[in-house]
Amino acid sequence: MRVVSAACAVTLVLSACTGEPQPPPDPAVLIVAGRQVDFVHELTAGFEAGVRRVPGIGWGTTGPEIVDSAAQLRVFQDFVEGRYGSVTLFTFAPELFADSLERAAAAGTPVVELNSIPAPGSRVPLYVGNDNLEIGEQLGRAVAGHIPAGATGMVILGSPFPGVTVLDERATGVREAVRRLRPEVTVLGPFDTKQDPVANMEAWRTLQAANPGALAFVGVGGADAHSLALLDDPDDDRVDGGVGTAATALAATGRGAMVLVSSEPYLQGLLAGAIQARTAKDHGELPVGWLPVPGIVVDRGNVALIVARQQNPENRAAWFRDAADRILADVDDHLRPMDDAR
Structure with a gap:
């Protein structure tokens, strides 16, 4: 699992290749509620895969080992003023983060919220998550x-x-x-x-x-x-x-x-990572709204396919490639109003 400093290595490589000083690319950072939670591993793997779709952008993940919302909020404070660029946040306590997210928005820090609906007043432009x-x-x-x-x-x-x-x-x-x-x-x-x-x-x-x-x-x-x-x-x-x-x-x-x-957390993470990385590279604005990710029923009829999908990163990447390509090709067409998120 990489840490935020991965972006520094990317910056050095770019500078060496061009011979000229380069502005550091804004790293794409995922802050999670607890790194030991099973589906957080899926979110993180997908996030990495999404960022890797955009060359030149560093990525990192951070957050407490176990679910601890107060500890996660303390971690987030380092990112409020944009020191590390853009942030994707997954938390079990969105209300606790509302004030800090509002300050991040005021500071111009791009924030994507992942899997948990942003609390009122957060001023988070983009939410990626299920219905x-x-x-x-x-x-x-x-x-x-x-x-x-x-x-x-x-x-x-x-x-x-x-x-x-x-x-x-x-x-x-x-x-x-x-x-x-x-x-x-x-x-x-x-x-x-x-x-x-x-x-x-x-x-x-x-x-x-x-x-x-x-x-x-x-x-x-x-x-x-x-x-x-x-x-x-x-x-x-x-x-x-x-x-x-x-x-x-x-x-x-x-x-x-x-x-x-x-709930397809790998695809959720992939979409958030790719969008965040594109925004960082282009110094653009995040899309605005809710990007819904559909779930899939798993029963005896298809469980063997899902078991095979989950065996390694390559299988997961292949499984989700077409869906990710389709959504990322026209994100705006897939967005719904933030107020509809549930």
Whole structure:
């Protein structure tokens, strides 16, 4: 994983090639909420791939090792005044960053927000992320498809961060889809399942012990899918639901024990990195609005393809190349108003 100083090396190479002093290219920097979070690895890999599409721009990633919004905010302060050029930010606490983001905008620092909707007053021009209500709808439809018509019982819904807008939207989508398609089923939650892997596992263990006859357990965060896959009982024919492409969850999906929706964080990071790098190189303005990234349902029908995609960076790059090329060729045509983001 490179650090911000990578831009310095790029600048030296450019100067040596031309024999003339060159203005340092604005590095493209990704600041993440916690570098140990599984899907952050996907965001980061995609971000690097996106920046590499633009020659001459350095890139770096930084942020706390574990999810710590206060520590992340302290990291962000070094970038508010534009010392390192442009920034892409992924945080679980957008409201906490609103004042600092407003100061960054006033200082002329280009900022892209990634995966979490900017809080009001942030003055962030570009947000790259899912339609999370639709992510939840996709997951709810997939889970409902494995519940017999006319069935009665409960679906237990969990979220590692209740109150975080994007996860709340996913939970709403799951609830609405299940209630529409299986009206006799009661959806309970979302219950707080915690982000920490150990705490998340224990939360789901407790929920399953308290609801042994549940028709399905459904989590809207990446940690949830991992835990539910590990807790799968091979003697139970229940099909649970989750978000993400953790190896454990993909294996459970292959066994028919889960259905997943991938929020496609690699593509999110790729788009943000490429747009940020282009803006830095051209000294231009960022596009304005919400750039939505669609999710994909993963089930037994396509899980082998997704497993192959996730095996190495080359496979992921090949999988997403056409979609990225299409969107980046005309970003404005794919933008929606920021106020529509959910």
